[in-house]
Amino acid sequence: MKEIKYIAIEGVIGVGKTSLAKLLAEKLNAKLILEEFETNPFLENFYSNRDKFAFQTQMFFLINRYKQQEEISQGDLFNEFLVADYIFAKDKLFAKINLHNEELKLYESIFPTLEKNIQKPDLVIYLHSSVDRLMYNIKKRKRPFERNIPRNYIESLNEIYNNYFFRYNTTPLLIVNTTEIDFVNNQADFDQLFNHIFREDRGFIEYFNPKTLG
Secondary structure, eight states, rough: OOOEEEEEEETTTTTTTHHHHHHHHHHOOOEEEEEOOGTTTTHHHHHOOOOHHHHHHHHHHHHHHHHHHHHHHTTTSSSEEEEOOOOOHHHHHHHHHHOOHHHHHHHHHHHEEEEEEEOOSSSEEEOOOOOOHHHHHHHHHGGGTTTTOHHHHHHHHHHHHHHHHSSSSSOEEEEEEEEOOOTTTTTHHHHHHOOOOOOTOSSEEEEEEOOOOO
8 A cells, every 4th residue: 555645635515624634734744735715706605596606616616726736746845744625526526516517518628637637645535424414514613605505405415425435446545434423522533533544454445434432
């Protein structure tokens, strides 16, 4: 198994990607790459009117994520580890849900040209959770632009993410069931997850169902 230097974390809105990325980066003294969702000027309007603002929102994310990924490909002489709270391919998953036919065709004519220049992570961690837990997390963190997210949108995202990672074989993959754990507020839960990530006998694709240790 290739040594892990670049970790990317994925999952549906509210699953804890950014929280885990920050915890891992702190423990590893890693460079941290966070998705800059708050800079997207169309996002709040998108959650109020998906049909009208989907294309602008999606294209802003695509270009912004590509610029960030270019920085990753250029390397970093000062950090041994790199942790990101998304993979570039996620953009395509959202596009398939949010864009209409002609918009999606235009998007799909652009995406492959950008994707071929993207560096692949040494490990992708997919955080999976129930829709109930995701909705609870979204409500709890009280981000203003997320207050209008309907449950059926999270259900659609959860389904497309599950289908994508069920067939995923691009890089080593660790699927983590996070429904019953709290790696942010429970040190034992985080330590258990961290130890599994860096387990020497970890397989190319693994499913981890951690025990609640709180």
